[in-house]
Amino acid sequence: MASGHGNIPEEVIESVLSRHDIVDTVGKVVxxxxxxxxxxxxxxxxxxxxxxxxxxxxxxxxxxxxxxxGGNAIKFRMxxxxxxxxxxxxxxxxxxxxPVPEGAGGIQSAHNPEIxxxxxxxxxxxxxxxYLLKNTEHGKAAMDYLRSRKFSDKMIxxxxxxxxxxxxxxxxxxxxxxxxxxxxxERGGLLSxxxxxxxxxxxxxxxxIFPIANRAGKVVAFAGRILxxxxxxxxxxxxxxxxxxxxxxxNLHQSKASIRKTRQIVLFEGYxxxxxxxxxxxxxxxxxxxxxxxxxxxxxxxxxxxEVVIAxxxxxxxxxxxxxxxxxxxxxxxxVKVAVLPGGMDPDEFVSEYGGERFREQIIxxxxxxxxxxxxxxxKNHILxxxxxxxxxxxxxxxVIASLHSSTEREVxxxxxxxxxxxxxxxLKQDCNLLRASMQKxxxxxxxxxxxxxxxxxxxxxxxxxxxxxxxHSAERSLLSLMFQDGDAATYxxxxxxxxxxxxxxxxxxxxxxxxxxxGKQPDISRFLSSLQDDRLEKVAASISMMESPPDWSPQVLDxxxxxxxxxxxxxxxxxxxxxxxxxxxxxxxLRAAQIASxxxxxxxx
Numbered sequence: 281m282a283s284g285h286g287n288i289p290e291e292v293i294e295s296v297l298s299r300h301d302i303v304d305t306v307g308k309v310v311x312x313x314x315x316x317x318x319x320x321x322x323x324x325x326x327x328x329x330x331x332x333x334x335x336x337x338x339x340x341x342x343x344x345x346x347x348x349x350g351g352n353a354i355k356f357r358m359x360x361x362x363x364x365x366x367x368x369x370x371x372x373x374x375x376x377x378x379p380v381p382e383g384a385g386g387i388q389s390a391h392n393p394e395i396x397x398x399x400x401x402x403x404x405x406x407x408x409x410x411y412l413l414k415n416t417e418h419g420k421a422a423m424d425y426l427r428s429r430k431f432s433d434k435m436i437x438x439x440x441x442x443x444x445x446x447x448x449x450x451x452x453x454x455x456x457x458x459x460x461x462x463x464x465x466e467r468g469g470l471l472s473x474x475x476x477x478x479x480x481x482x483x484x485x486x487x488x489i490f491p492i493a494n495r496a497g498k499v500v501a502f503a504g505r506i507l508x509x510x511x512x513x514x515x516x517x518x519x520x521x522x523x524x525x526x527x528x529x530x531n532l533h534q535s536k537a538s539i540r541k542t543r544q545i546v547l548f549e550g551y552x553x554x555x556x557x558x559x560x561x562x563x564x565x566x567x568x569x570x571x572x573x574x575x576x577x578x579x580x581x582x583x584x585x586x587e588v589v590i591a592x593x594x595x596x597x598x599x600x601x602x603x604x605x606x607x608x609x610x611x612x613x614x615x616v617k618v619a620v621l622p623g624g625m626d627p628d629e630f631v632s633e634y635g636g637e638r639f640r641e642q643i644i645x646x647x648x649x650x651x652x653x654x655x656x657x658x659x660k661n662h663i664l665x666x667x668x669x670x671x672x673x674x675x676x677x678x679x680v681i682a683s684l685h686s687s688t689e690r691e692v693x694x695x696x697x698x699x700x701x702x703x704x705x706x707x708l709k710q711d712c713n714l715l716r717a718s719m720q721k722x723x724x725x726x727x728x729x730x731x732x733x734x735x736x737x738x739x740x741x742x743x744x745x746x747x748x749x750x751x752x753h754s755a756e757r758s759l760l761s762l763m764f765q766d767g768d769a770a771t772y773x774x775x776x777x778x779x780x781x782x783x784x785x786x787x788x789x790x791x792x793x794x795x796x797x798x799x800g801k802q803p804d805i806s807r808f809l810s811s812l813q814d815d816r817l818e819k820v821a822a823s824i825s826m827m828e829s830p831p832d833w834s835p836q837v838l839d840x841x842x843x844x845x846x847x848x849x850x851x852x853x854x855x856x857x858x859x860x861x862x863x864x865x866x867x868x869x870x871l872r873a874a875q876i877a878s879x880x881x882x883x884x885x886x
Contacts, residue, residue: 288369292380293810296369297353299376302340302806305353309360309582309612324579325349325359336826340806343822350822352806361580362527365810367496375540398468398522401460402499405470406491408454409442409502413488418445422488422507430632435555439490439531444504446486469501469517484515490530490551492516492523492569497533501525503551503570514570525569526576530554536584538563543586546619546644547573549593549601553627557591560636562644565591573605578612587615589647594621599657606650617647620656651693654680670701678708682715752848755841756786761827762838763790764805767797769833777842782849785820792817854880 323333332346343350413419487504501517663669
């Protein structure tokens with residue numbers, strides 16, 4: 281029987297959950313420490329300095345008491361890597377050699393037809409722009425430009441590069457003729473609203489189009505590069521229901537096979553760099569969407585690879601960006617290297633001038649350690665022929681070297697500087713040791729001292745004390761907690777309360793739970809979470825599953841909770857009646873007030 285998640289069979293989902301242990305899945309991204317029956321760590325989904333993120337191995341769930349995020353191993357991969365449920369299941373199945381039936385798990389969602397229409401519109405628009413580039417007079421200048429940049433026809437086809445003519449309504453007419461809702465197309469980022477009033481115009485005009493795909497290979501956005509000189513050089517589709525630039529990496533859908541094989545990602549700044557590198561044989565290259573690397577990107581990369589090679593432009597701006605990026609990647613415990621390009625070149629230019637083989641061997645395979653790169657970067661900021669410049673550089677370089685844990689590494693870099701600047705190695709070593717002692721004195725207390733990267737990354741908030749819940753709210757949570765653990769408890773609650781929970785989310789979870797057990801399934805919170813089709817319900821259910829409930833229950837315990845749940849709407853009705861009685865007395869309608877008083881007494885007896 282297929283589930284409601286993109287028609288993926290339930291047996292595939294269950295196999296994925298049984299083969300992807302929650303601790304192993306989360307542990308690739310979060311450093312976990314055992315405390316009692318839970319594992320604790322710093323939440324990867326919000327900033328914090330005190331761990332509030334928990335994993336419960338025996339239940340197969342994670343939950344953050346700080347931000348409320350929760351779910352099973354599939355949910356964790358979805359959130360970390362920006363995947364839909366079917367995408368996450370298919371990727372995890374592939375990793376464990378679990379066969380997925382052909383056609384199962386398409387990302388179209390029966391629950392959101394607007395997403396289906398937008399995906400269709402982007403797919404057709406990408407083909408349309410590609411056709412205009414290759415087969416019309418409109419695209420001739422763009423095609424000449426791409427060939428001058430050494431883009432082969434094969435690469436133009438593989439990356440589905442296109443061209444948007446410098447007209448207001450080329451795509452507008454294309455979409456209109458195919459009966460797409462233009463307001464919907466504007467919300468999805470394909471069109472822009474006219475500034476002077478009603479109507480729409482093409483968002484991309486006079487630009488080379490690079491389609492941006494999600495991990496499943498579905499086009500969800502475009503990047504448009506201006507033809508010739510001008511600003512802005514690139515414009516991207518705005519964020520939409522399909523496109524979140526902090527959760528998508530350009531070319532990940534094509535490079536993921538190579539990344540999985542090598543456990544390495546090459547990170548570029550531009551689309552052209554990725555494409556040139558691909559033609560050179562570098563098939564594990566990705567790029568961010570014209571924006572700096574984000575914490576979400578870093579977490580995604582951590583889940584995919586063990587090592588990253590940063591291959592940004594060789595100019596000052598590119599190197600400054602590399603410095604910022606390497607800190608973020610090191611902060612999630614990734615091995616990082618940096619490709620050093622000569623003479624301010626970018627990867628695309630290097631490939632064009634020297635060829636793919638030299639790019640692979642001299643740039644990517646010869647990438648330097650982050651410490652080496654930091655020293656090269658610092659050196660460029662000083663005139664080493666002058667004494668002041670030399671002293672300033674050495675001070676900054678020692679700050680980098682003193683922070684290294686390995687004495688062997690420190691020795692290698694200190695000897696290199698001593699030789700290069702004709703300085704005494706012993707003096708440098710002494711200064712480095714003094715600096716190191718000073719640094720260790722100033723290390724602040726952290727939550728996670730054996731893996732300090734997970735402290736610096738989450739500086740902002742501490743977990744807030746939980747507000748005391750009303751009695752009926754606590755009773756509903758307690759009922760659901762017992763129902764998660766025992767199908768007979770769920771049957772009893774179904775017979776005596778049904779879906780008469782006061783909180784809508786609880787009523788919905790109960791309805792799903794009754795259906796879950798009606799199919800003859802055994803209690804398993806991790807598998808139950810996969811049957812929910814609502815992000816909010818999943819978080820609420822994960823939170824409730826963390827409650828400490830007694831392993832045994834009795835009808836009396838359940839009756840006490842049910843009585844508390846049923847009492848609340850009666851109390852609300854009584855409060856409302858009391859207000860009505862006061863209003864009647866104020867208005868001098870004492871007969872009406874007496875009538876309401878008798879209704880209150882009847883409710884109180886109830």
